[in-house]
Amino acid sequence: MRLFVSIDLPDDLAESVEGVQDRFRDADGLSFTDPKQAHVTLSFLGEVDEDRLPEIEDALRAAVEDDIDFGPFEAEIEGVGVFPNTEYIRVLWIGVGDGAEEMTLLNDAVESRLYDLGFSPDENDFVPHVTIARMQHAGGKELVQRNVRELEPTVGKMEVEEVRLTKSELGADGPSYSTVAAFPL
DSSP states (O other): OEEEEEEEOOGGGHHHHHHHHHTTTTSTTEEEOOGGGOEEEEEEEEEOOGGGHHHHHHHHHHHHHHSOOOOOEEEEEEEEEEEEOSSSEEEEEEEEOTTHHHHHHHHHHHHHHHHHTTOOOOSSOOOOEEEEEEESSGGGHHHHHHHHHHOOOEEEEEEEOEEEEEEEEEETTEEEEEEEEEEEO
């Protein structure tokens, strides 16, 4: 099964996420994510044998319960950006303002525990973000570049109360996500 660790946005922010996506709809080459499945990925595990679920769940529980010294926190979902850079755009995202520090600490704890199980940490520095589109080709690159420079959207605030182990199933209409386990802060 294909797994990742996430902080899911609440359903009431989906409309605001879609509103930001709408500002980029005329950009040729973008493939948009489902705003109802919006999340911040803390760690991507990839294909994992189901037999490993108990040890992964134990590691995530320890990361949340033992390795961080804070409970639920507020996060503000705001701003837009791209990866890896504005000249070569692969991912369009909405960022995190308040709460980014806590998400980074969660990422560190989760990745450390998963590394102990043999999972490779992400090679890039962690930037808390919500992916809203992927660029398939550069047809609409100029519109994306202009909007990233000019837009400063605020999607909204959310209370981060848990970290989830999430299963991703790829289908013809894109991925669908389901929660395998949740770990309260």
